[in-house]
Amino acid sequence: MFLKSLGAILLVISFIVLPYNTSFADEYHYTNILVGDRASGMGGAYTAVSDDPTGMYYNPAGIVYSTMRNLSASVNAYYNLKKKYKGVIGGRGWERTSSALLPNYFGIIQPLGMFKIGFSYAVPDSILEDQDQTFYDLPSTVPGTTVSRYIINFNNEDNTYNFGPSIAKEIAKDFSAGITLYVHQRKAQIILNQLVNLSDDRYEWTNEYLETNEWGLRPVLGFMWSPMEKISLGITVSKTILFDSDTTRQYIYKGIDYGGNDIDRVAFSTDTKKKYPLQVSTGIAYFPSPRILIAGDVTYYLKVDDSTFGDRESVLNAAIGTEYYLSRNWAMRAGIFTNMANTPEIKTGISDQPEHIDLYGGSLSLSRFTKNTSVTAGGSMSYGTGKAQVKKGYETQDAEALAWTIFISSSYSY
Numbered sequence: 001m002f003l004k005s006l007g008a009i010l011l012v013i014s015f016i017v018l019p020y021n022t023s024f025a026d027e028y029h030y031t032n033i034l035v036g037d038r039a040s041g042m043g044g045a046y047t048a049v050s051d052d053p054t055g056m057y058y059n060p061a062g063i064v065y066s067t068m069r070n071l072s073a074s075v076n077a078y079y080n081l082k083k084k085y086k087g088v089i090g091g092r093g094w095e096r097t098s099s100a101l102l103p104n105y106f107g108i109i110q111p112l113g114m115f116k117i118g119f120s121y122a123v124p125d126s127i128l129e130d131q132d133q134t135f136y137d138l139p140s141t142v143p144g145t146t147v148s149r150y151i152i153n154f155n156n157e158d159n160t161y162n163f164g165p166s167i168a169k170e171i172a173k174d175f176s177a178g179i180t181l182y183v184h185q186r187k188a189q190i191i192l193n194q195l196v197n198l199s200d201d202r203y204e205w206t207n208e209y210l211e212t213n214e215w216g217l218r219p220v221l222g223f224m225w226s227p228m229e230k231i232s233l234g235i236t237v238s239k240t241i242l243f244d245s246d247t248t249r250q251y252i253y254k255g256i257d258y259g260g261n262d263i264d265r266v267a268f269s270t271d272t273k274k275k276y277p278l279q280v281s282t283g284i285a286y287f288p289s290p291r292i293l294i295a296g297d298v299t300y301y302l303k304v305d306d307s308t309f310g311d312r313e314s315v316l317n318a319a320i321g322t323e324y325y326l327s328r329n330w331a332m333r334a335g336i337f338t339n340m341a342n343t344p345e346i347k348t349g350i351s352d353q354p355e356h357i358d359l360y361g362g363s364l365s366l367s368r369f370t371k372n373t374s375v376t377a378g379g380s381m382s383y384g385t386g387k388a389q390v391k392k393g394y395e396t397q398d399a400e401a402l403a404w405t406i407f408i409s410s411s412y413s414y
Contacts, residue, residue, distance in 0.1 A: 008300070028342055028356070028357070029359065030339070033123065036104070039054050041333030041367075041376065042295060043336050043361070044319045045295040047281045052138065053071055054075040054107060055228060057180070057328060063168050063177040072106075073106070074105065077104040077405050079099065079231060080404050081097070089391075097130055104407060105122050106120065106143040119163075120180070121161070125160040132152075132153055134149065140199075145198045146284075151196075152194050153193040154190075154191070157189050157294070162182040178222050180222075187211075189210070202255070207251070209250045211247070214244065221236065222236040228389075232286055239278045256410050271336065274308070277301040280302075281300075283326075298317070299317045301316075302314055313344055321363075329370070330369070332364045332367075334362070334405045336360075337362070341356045341386065346396055359402050372413050385402075
């Protein structure tokens with residue numbers, strides 16, 4: 001009965017305009033927001049550095065080498081993402097904008113005997129996506145009619161939070177190990193309203209509601225080694241493991257009657273857990289002088305086979321960053337990074353494929369230091385082009401994405 005009702009709804013919708021594929025936040029990329037202040041300024045190349053509170057996120061083994069007795073840091077960021085899809089309906093494009101103002105990171109570390117312990121809070125993904133567009137005079141597949149007006153209202157809110165303790169210890173000369181045990185929480189919600197007015201005064205209204213709530217653990221295991229005085233190497237392994245998840249989806253249709261009911265509603269829910277990839281990050285840092293740091297990271301995400309929420313391809317991202325002390329009280333950081341899509345490239349002759357847009361970006365920040373405090377301001381920007389299938393079916397569209405972040409942070413040591 002469920003499949004019959006759902007099929008009727010989709011059949012009716014397809015007579016007028018094809019609905020478009022919906023997905024949560026920017027789940028097609030893994031590096032949506034750079035976390036922390038120093039790491040963000042260096043493009044995320046931080047696995048082999050990590051000697052401040054941000055290290056609990058990138059590589060907890062690095063906090064062993066924090067020089068202050070107690071150290072805390074907080075970061076606030078504004079994130080904006082704009083996606084454009086060309087020629088979606090009647091040769092006209094769609095545009096979706098996302099933004100979020102969020103406490104990006106907070107962390108505190110302190111010594112405990114031979115250990116360093118800490119607690120951190122990170123927001124690796126947060127987005128509020130919105131689309132409000134109206135189209136006029138579109139073709140219709142309903143005989144003898146045209147679409148006089150098509151209104152689409154789309155809202156997509158998706159937030160992921162990580163928070164938990166860290167502990168690290170130097171287990172041999174110039175070699176340390178550490179672990180962060182994050183609690184993972186995520187809440188995502190999509191609301192899609194579409195109103196279609198036909199030239200013969202008939203209409204069609206559809207509403208789609210989709211919500212997911214999940215929680216689990218994300219352990220981050222890290223190691224740091226300095227084989228020589230000016231070089232350090234780092235590696236981390238992490239994976240999100242869900243313990244509970246609930247997804248609810250609902251479709252409501254009202255309008256043109258093609259032999260079914262004038263109003264139709266279909267709803268279902270599932271407790272199937274989404275699968276997350278195993279993440280392995282390696283990094284190298286070179287300190288040619290006390291004033292200069294050069295670092296590089298390579299992060300690999302393993303392929304995910306998930307028939308419920310969608311398969312994800314393996315991804316290799318890279319970042320290179322540098323830090324330069326202009327003086328004792330001022331430091332500048334810069335970096336470049338990739339944020340590759342975890343979906344396969346779109347092929348012709350296949351329907352309902354997720355979008356594929358590879359992003360490339362850069363970052364820049366400036367820090368001011370006093371005896372016990374520092375303030376940092378900076379930002380990052382990434383851009384990419386690719387392909388999408390916004391509408392259900394075989395048609396593809398050219399797509400582009402532009403993302404930027406502005407952040408300000410403060411830290412205190414004593």
